[in-house]
Amino acid sequence: MVLEELFSAVVERSDSAETPQSFDELFLAERTRLFGALCVLTGDRAEAEDLAQDAFVRVWSAWDRVGAMDDPTGYLYRTALNGARSRYRRSVLALKRQFRPRDHRDELSLVEERDVLIRGLGRLTHKQRTAIVLLDLLGFSSEEAGTALGMQPGAVRTQASRGRAELRRQAGEDDG
Numbered sequence: 001m002v003l004e005e006l007f008s009a010v011v012e013r014s015d016s017a018e019t020p021q022s023f024d025e026l027f028l029a030e031r032t033r034l035f036g037a038l039c040v041l042t043g044d045r046a047e048a049e050d051l052a053q054d055a056f057v058r059v060w061s062a063w064d065r066v067g068a069m070d071d072p073t074g075y076l077y078r079t080a081l082n083g084a085r086s087r088y089r090r091s092v093l094a095l096k097r098q099f100r101p102r103d104h105r106d107e108l109s110l111v112e113e114r115d116v117l118i119r120g121l122g123r124l125t126h127k128q129r130t131a132i133v134l135l136d137l138l139g140f141s142s143e144e145a146g147t148a149l150g151m152q153p154g155a156v157r158t159q160a161s162r163g164r165a166e167l168r169r170q171a172g173e174d175d176g
Helices: 002-011 023-042 045-061 072-099 107-122 126-137 142-149 153-175
Strands: none
Touching: 023 045, 023 072, 045 072, 107 126, 107 153, 126 142, 126 153, 142 153
C-alpha cells in the first residue's frame, strides 16, 4: 500500500534511538513525530491529533505489557495506523449508507391505486371478480379455483380473462 510505505518512511527511527524505559519517555520522544506522521497520513490536523491521542491512551492503558516489548515505539505506531485504518473504513461505510438509493414509495399513490382497483373489481360480475381474486391475488391455479367455485378450470380462466379485459377498459376510460 502506498499510504503504509509513506507512513513508514515518515516515522522511520534512526538506529541511535533508544528504547524508552517509561511511558513518559515514549510520549516525550514520539508525540511530535507521531503527530506529524498522522498529519501526512490523514491530511487533517484535527484527525491526526485525535488518532495520536487514541494511540497514546491505548499504549498507556496496556503499558505493563507494551513496556516489556522490544519495540514499544513500533507498537505505538502500529496502534495509530490501525486506528487510522479503522476510522477510514467507518467513514467509507457511513458515506455508502448515506448515499445508498432508497426505495421511495409514494404512499398516497398506492392508496389511490388500491382504491381504483377495488372500485374496478366492484363493477365486475361476481364470477369475474372471484376468478381474478383467486387466480391473480391469491395465486390459485385454475384447477384449484375451479374446485373452490364449483366450475371447470377453463370457465375460471375465461371469467378471469373477461374481468381483466373489463378492468383494462375501465382504466382506459379513466385516463381519457
